[in-house]
Amino acid sequence: MTTYRDAGVDIDAGEETVRRIKPLVKKTFTPGVLHGIGAFGAFFQPDFSSYQTPVLVSSVDGVGTKLKVAFLAGRHETVGQDLVNHCVNDIAVCGAVPLFFLDYYATGRLDPDVAERVIAGFATACEQNGAALIGGETAEMPGLYDGGEYDLAGTIVGVVERSAILDGTKVQPGDVLLGLPSTGLHTNGYSLARKVLFARLGLDDRPAELGGQTVAEALLAVHRSYLAAIRALVDAGVARGFVHVTGGGIPGNTPRVLPEGTTFEVDYDAWPRPGVFQLIQRLGNVPEDDMRRTFNLGIGLVAVVAEADAERATQVWEAMGETVYRIGRVVAA
Numbered sequence: 001m002t003t004y005r006d007a008g009v010d011i012d013a014g015e016e017t018v019r020r021i022k023p024l025v026k027k028t029f030t031p032g033v034l035h036g037i038g039a040f041g042a043f044f045q046p047d048f049s050s051y052q053t054p055v056l057v058s059s060v061d062g063v064g065t066k067l068k069v070a071f072l073a074g075r076h077e078t079v080g081q082d083l084v085n086h087c088v089n090d091i092a093v094c095g096a097v098p099l100f101f102l103d104y105y106a107t108g109r110l111d112p113d114v115a116e117r118v119i120a121g122f123a124t125a126c127e128q129n130g131a132a133l134i135g136g137e138t139a140e141m142p143g144l145y146d147g148g149e150y151d152l153a154g155t156i157v158g159v160v161e162r163s164a165i166l167d168g169t170k171v172q173p174g175d176v177l178l179g180l181p182s183t184g185l186h187t188n189g190y191s192l193a194r195k196v197l198f199a200r201l202g203l204d205d206r207p208a209e210l211g212g213q214t215v216a217e218a219l220l221a222v223h224r225s226y227l228a229a230i231r232a233l234v235d236a237g238v239a240r241g242f243v244h245v246t247g248g249g250i251p252g253n254t255p256r257v258l259p260e261g262t263t264f265e266v267d268y269d270a271w272p273r274p275g276v277f278q279l280i281q282r283l284g285n286v287p288e289d290d291m292r293r294t295f296n297l298g299i300g301l302v303a304v305v306a307e308a309d310a311e312r313a314t315q316v317w318e319a320m321g322e323t324v325y326r327i328g329r330v331v332a333a
Contacts, residue, residue, distance in 0.1 A: 008142025013110045017138055020116045024123040028133040032099065042135030044100050046159065053162040057096035059087050060155040065190040066219070071149055073203050073216040076114050079152060080121025082187050085225040086246070087156035088129045089301070092230045093242035093257075095166040096158035101126050103136035104153040108145030110138065118152070129227055131156065168257035168304075170240045176310040177254075177264065177328040180229060180317065182300030184221035184276055188247040189294045193219065193276075196284030209275035209282070218276045226301040229322060236316050238309035243302035249293050250302065250327075257304060258330065266328035274298045299327060 004011060026036065034043035048054040063083050070079050080103075088098050103122050105115060115138065126133040145151065185193060201207065203216040210218050226244070233239040241257035243250070254264050277297050280286060291297060305313045314324045 008109065009140045010110055013112055014138060014140065017110060017112045017115045020112060021119045021123075024116075024120050025133050028123050028126040028131070030100075030130065030132045033132045033134055042100070042102065044132065044134055046099060048159070051159065051161050054159050055162045055165065056157060057091045057094050057160055058155060058157045059090040060153065061087050061090065061187075062151065062153045063187050065194065066185070066187050067149070067151065068194060069190065069203075069216065069219045073220060075216065075220055076117040077121050078220055078222050080118045080123075081125040082121075082223040083152050083154045084122055084125035084129065084131070084156070085223045086187050087154050088125075088131065088158075089226050089244045090246075091156055091158040092225075092227045093166065093244045093301075094160060095164050095234060096160040097231070098129055098131035098156055098158040098227070100132040100134045100157055102134065102155045104139070105136065105150060106139040106141060106145065106152075107150035108140070108142050109147050110140040111148075114148075114150070118150070122154070125225065129225055131158075164234070166234075166239060166241055166257075168241045168259055171257060171259055171262065171304050171330055172240075172306070173262055173330055173332045174307055175240060175304050175330040176307055176326060177266065177330070178303045178305060178310065178313055178317075179271060179299035179325045179327040180226065180301040180303075180322055181271070181325075182245070182274075182296045182298055183224045184218060184274065186223040186246070186296060186300055188296065190219070192284070192286070192290075192294055193280055196280050196286065200283050207279055209279040211275055224300060229301065229317060229320065230303075232316050232320060233303055233305070233313055236312065238305050238313045238316070239303060240306065241304035243304070245296040245300050245302060247294075249295055249297065250299060251293055254302065261333050262330050263333045264328055264330050268292070268297070270327045271298055271325040299325070302327065304330065
């Protein structure tokens with residue numbers, strides 16, 4: 001007799017995982033949520049009474065090979081936060097506010113302890129961003145993933161007033177680029193970072209460039225959410241566009257919000273480069289062009305504002321406790 005468990009799928013572990021995550025998920029529920037987890041679909045009734053022409057904005061993403069660091073370190077509490085915050089940032093730079101989030105957790109062998117820690121990260125970030133965690137999928141697939149490994153994906157859905165969409169159409173030559181610091185690599189460039197760092201260092205090493213942090217702490221720093229900072233400039237009426245600096249760095253992402261006939265200039269000496277990037281470049285002898293096109297290099301969000309609004313935008317952000325750098329400008333192509 002051969003059971004499903006013999007084949008590598010533990011139904012009891014799945015049911016235990018659901019039991020554990022129910023209270024975590026419930027904490028994220030907003031008034032629009034109509035049903036708890038367990039149904040075949042997730043129900044959300046949005047309140048668009050304050051919108052004239054509401055437009056839904058969505059994004060889907062994963063965490064990438066940052067997960068490999070989490071596996072090695074045995075730290076699973078933060079990667080869920082990484083995923084939610086990344087997705088939130090992607091729609092926030094379009095002018096949207098998040099409504100709800102859906103997650104996908106796939107693993108070779110389901111460990112309820114690990115799953116609970118990962119999904120607790122989802123719940124923490126959803127609660128912080130005002131998004132409901134209304135549904136997801138946990139899949140146990142032996143043979144597809146190595147034991148102890150998992151993969152994550154997530155989808156965010158938000159809303160923006162159509163007239164308030166930020167798509168770069170208002171950007172003009174002469175506009176200023178203002179940058180906010182990242183919290184590290186965020187969720188990009190880990191294939192290069194792992195190749196360079198793990199050839200010479202262990203997770204618990206504390207090289208001088210990291211200022212007392214271990215390699216694991218530096219690499220697993222949470223990808224921060226910029227939602228509050230973005231909304232502050234939108235509410236102040238000074239935002240013409242935003243750039244979420246993800247894969248491709250500043251050179252690869254800034255053109256996504258520039259209208260035809262424009263380009264941009266960046267002064268890479270305008271902000272201090274965090275030690276983790278200095279360490280990667282030094283140990284791997286990584287060319288500067290590769291560094292700029294792979295990593296955020298310490299700037300996770302860029303705002304595009306008119307020259308006349310640059311001081312006001314800086315004041316708004318500094319009042320929130322942000323450190324603001326004037327990193328470049330938009331120019332005619």
